[in-house]
Amino acid sequence: MSRALLSVSDKSGLVPFAQKLVELGYELVSTGGTYRTLAEAKIPVIPIDEVTNFPEMLDGRVKTLHPRVHAGILARRDLPEHMEKLAEFDIKPIDLVVVNLYPFKEMIQKPAVTQEQAIENIDIGGPSMLRSAAKNFTAVLPIIDPKDYEIVIEKISQGTVDQNFxxxxxxxxxxxxxxxxxxxxxxxxxxxxPASLTLPYDKFGDLRYGENAQQQAAAYTDALPENYSILQADILHGKQLSYNNIRDADAALRIIAEYPETTVVTVKHMNPAGIGQGQTIEEAWDKAFAADDVSIFGGIVALNREVDAQTAAKMHSIFLEIIIAPSFTPEAYEILAAKKNLRLLTLPFTNQIPQELEVTSVLGGVLVQERDLVAELSENWQVVSKVQPTSEQLASMLFAQKAVKHVKSNAILVAQNGQTLGIGAGQPNRIDSVVYAINKAQAKAGFENAVLASDAFFPMADSVEYAAQHGIQAIVEPGGSIKDQDSIDKANELGVALVFTGNRHFKH
Known part of the structure; x- marks a missing residue:
């Protein structure tokens, strides 16, 4: 008779699975709560201490850590000396091990959990039995997931369990x-x-493809998932999210988290295409759309207020991939859901993203860093020019500085009164980004009062000179260049307000 050892924390499906094992001729051995569950169901089962000839002890900490258990699991059936040793000590082989582990993850997610409680939910015997069975998989079936019970029974019933399975x-x-x-x-x-980096993730799902059609891909969530994540959003309507959708939507969530004010962010290829703020969500949309009404085609929109019918009607007229908002009015949902493929997602917004490590892969390894969550506060900035910025300019600088940190370096952003007007992203040199951003902005209403923000210092005075000669009257940048004085002198020469923040925001 084959022998199965069952010891599970998650008892879903346990009783019917055990019943079928008995019907298939298995003798069952079990421990603690699992034994009680099977016994109460009138399923014949042997308690573990009858196998070990030793009582469970230390509040259940020690029950399966015994040679009579692990020898029965680890013995190689193809080695006569192993089987002879089992016979010498009257140890019966164990052919199937069903174990799932103490709920450590669930315990540490409880708000008031103590370290003592967490440590008591670290499973020792379970992983030991599982690893033993998995090492000897050619002879022993190791089962950790209740979802596998049905297929295991099916294969055993067929008479052979193939080695690949x-x-x-x-x-x-x-x-x-x-x-x-x-x-x-x-x-x-x-x-x-730490010296060794261990990062557990749980599979979210397979994706149709990766960044390009020739690349396979899947998405994974943190083992302790963050609530403010595109992977935690409720998908109300539309087709499956793609790899690029997820990355672009993630960028949109990071950007809009900067702003408690009523704000709309449009994103394309992980860069903001336009950001707008207003007294209403419709006004914020109008400003975000006007900021770049070309790049938004096929883009992502994030709104930090409920979407109303008026705003929905305006978005409906444009091809968009995803709209993310805290909620949609019934009328807004009806308008937008008329587009079959448009994804409509809801997620509670926050301005408090937690500080966590982020991982970037490189060939042969990874880089790990903290998130760039430094708070931009204008009272901490330094005015280095003779010209003082106005209160309106300072407000626009703060808006722009929060946005430029999310633009690919070299990054330049022109903004005015809660609206981006021009964005220069990803250029190999900073002056090209300045030229591009200003050229985009010059045709926009309000440019005469615009400010310019840079994610990093100006290595020379040419950026300040070009900006001033093309209508920019106030600039905010980190400072820190060995040639800062050249930029200061140029700002003074051309009557531009120049402010240093002290915070660089490279985004590669």
Whole structure:
């Protein structure tokens, strides 16, 4: 008779699975709460201490950590000396191990959890049994996921369980226990950048393709997911999100989190196309659309207020990929849902993104850094020019500085009164970004009062000179160049207000 060892925290599907194992001729061994569940269901089951000849002890901390258990799992059936050793000590082989682990993840997500409670939910025996079974998968079936119960029964019923299936179950075990251990390690560590980096993720889903059609892709969420994430949004309408959709929508969420005011952000290729603010969401949309009514085609829109029918009607007239908002009025939803492929997502907005490490892959490794969440406060800035900025200019500078940090470097942004007018992104040198942003902005209403923001310092005075000669009267930049004085002198010569923030915002 084959023997199965069952010890699970998640008891969903356990009883019918165990019943079918018994019908297929398995002898069941179990522990603790799992044993009680099976016994109460009148399923014949042997308690673990009858196998080990040793009682469960230390509040259940020690029950399966015993040679009579692990030898039964680890013995190679193809080695006579292994099987002879089992016979010598009267140990029966274990052919199937069904274990899932203490709910450590769920425990540490509870608001008032103590470290003691968390540590008590670190499973030791479970991973040990699973890893033993997974190592010996050619002879032992390791099962960690209740979703696999049905197919396991089906394959056993067919008489043979193929080696490829066994190997995939083993791989699933090692993936799960690795993520489990990583979660524990991250919970216990007091180092932001530990010697070994372990980052557990859970699969969100396969994607149709990656950045391009020839690239396969999938999305994963943090094991402890963040609420403010495109992967946590409710998809009310439209087709599956693509790889590029997710990245662009993520950029939109990061940008709009900068602004508590009524704001609309439009995004294309992870850069803001236009940002607008207003007294109403419709006015904010009008300003964001007017900021760049060409680039928005096929773009992403994020709004931090409920979408009303008037705003929805204006967005409906344009080809958009995604609209993200806290909510849609019934009338707005009806208008927008008329477009079959337009994705409509809802997500509660926040201006408090938590500080976490972010990972970027490079060939052969990764780079890890904190998020750029420095608070831009105009009272901390330094006016370095003779000309003082007006209060209106300072307000526009603050708006622009919050936005320019989300533009690909070299980044220049021209703005006025809660509206972007021109954006220069990703140019190999800064003056080209200045030229591009100003050329885009000059045709816009309000340019005569515009300010210019830069994500990094000006390496020479040419950017200040070009900006001043083309109508810019106030500039905000980090400062920090060895040639800062040249830019200051040029600003004084041309009557431009120049403000240093002290905060660089490269975005590669």
């Amino acid at each position: 066994r190997q995939q179950l083993a791989a699933k075990v090692f993936q799960h226990t690795a993520a489990y251990d990583a979660l524990i390690a991250n919970y216990l560590t007091d180092s932001e950048f």
